[in-house]
Amino acid sequence: MTEPTPTPPASPIAYGDVEVGTELPAQSFPVDRATLVRYAGASGDFNPIHWNEKFAKDVGLPDVIAHGMFTMAEAIRVVTDWTGDPGSVVEYGVRFTRPVVVPNDDRGAVIEVSGKVAAKLDDNRVRVDLLATSGGQKVLGMSRAVVRLG
Amino acid sequence: MALDQSFVGRTYPPTAPYEVGREKIREFAEAVGDANPAYTDADAAKALGHPDVIAPPTFVFSITFKAAAQVVQDPQLGLDYSRVVHGDQKFAYVRPVRAGDRLTVTSTIEGIKSLAGNDVLDIRGEVHDESGEHVVTAWTKLVARAAEEA
Numbered sequence: 001m002t003e004p005t006p007t008p009p010a011s012p013i014a015y016g017d018v019e020v021g022t023e024l025p026a027q028s029f030p031v032d033r034a035t036l037v038r039y040a041g042a043s044g045d046f047n048p049i050h051w052n053e054k055f056a057k058d059v060g061l062p063d064v065i066a067h068g069m070f071t072m073a074e075a076i077r078v079v080t081d082w083t084g085d086p087g088s089v090v091e092y093g094v095r096f097t098r099p100v101v102v103p104n105d106d107r108g109a110v111i112e113v114s115g116k117v118a119a120k121l122d123d124n125r126v127r128v129d130l131l132a133t134s135g136g137q138k139v140l141g142m143s144r145a146v147v148r149l150g
Numbered sequence: 151m152a153l154d155q156s157f158v159g160r161t162y163p164p165t166a167p168y169e170v171g172r173e174k175i176r177e178f179a180e181a182v183g184d185a186n187p188a189y190t191d192a193d194a195a196k197a198l199g200h201p202d203v204i205a206p207p208t209f210v211f212s213i214t215f216k217a218a219a220q221v222v223q224d225p226q227l228g229l230d231y232s233r234v235v236h237g238d239q240k241f242a243y244v245r246p247v248r249a250g251d252r253l254t255v256t257s258t259i260e261g262i263k264s265l266a267g268n269d270v271l272d273i274r275g276e277v278h279d280e281s282g283e284h285v286v287t288a289w290t291k292l293v294a295r296a297a298e299e300a
Binding site: 029035038039041042043044045068069070072073074076077080081084085086087089090091092093094095096142 | 183184186189206211212215235237238239240242245246
């Protein structure tokens with residue numbers, strides 16, 4: 001796995017500059033088996049469905065699947081890269097509707113995430129609705145963040 | 151077998167403090183491929199108004215889920231953990247988790263439902279810092295799939 005490349009500091013997003021429907025820059029997050037092993041170590045979630053193909057298939061899954069919390073961590077990056085300050089996130093919730101299947105080939109899987117401002121709230125807060133898909137299918141439901149802007 | 155409804159509202163004792171290490175934050179940020187400097191560079195975090203490096207929004211799950219093990223493994227509750235999947239996850243932040251925090255988690259069973267033979271368990275984890283200030287609340291929905299017909 002390559003080291004993450006530093007992102008330039010995002011320009012602060014002001015509450016007055018966004019409207020309902022404002023789209024956040026979409027991103028694609030590749031995930032392969034090495035990504036999952038690394039996430040298992042960092043998060044402490046060593047459930048074998050995330051790294052052991054035989055185990056995953058024995059419990060009825062099509063193959064090894066990504067940690068739901070990995071997908072959740074990637075999806076919010078669309079928001080934190082947009083605001084620049086991860087501390088701007090005041091609420092974040094998802095439903096794990098479908099697993100991200102990660103085959104043991106040279107491509108793995110890709111999680112595609114887009115987001116848009118769904119509501120403007122009081123106190124400079126906005127609600128962002130996120131859409132996360134993999135292989136053309138939605139993998140998170142009810143994926144929403146409330147963010148405080150400047 | 152349906153879980154005992156009388157466990158709804160039960161609160162478990164606070165966990166021993168988990169000390170948030172800056173290198174653990176770095177490891178987690180690298181594992182999710184997130185190069186936001188607020189996670190690794192104290193000066194960058196301070197420029198955003200944080201006293202030290204902060205953790206990515208979903209980092210705290212590793213701590214709250216460990217705390218939820220008290221509930222999941224409560225022999226009196228009798229949840230079959232081998233059949234459990236993560237249904238929903240939500241966080242509400244008072245402030246971001248940061249390096250040096252010593253966090254305790256108090257877990258409460260918010261709900262127990264039986265849906266189509268599946269046991270659905272809602273756990274709330276209240277996270278406080280060493281001074282007793284509330285940092286974040288995590289809501290975790292676990293679904294124990296119905297056992298297959300013999």
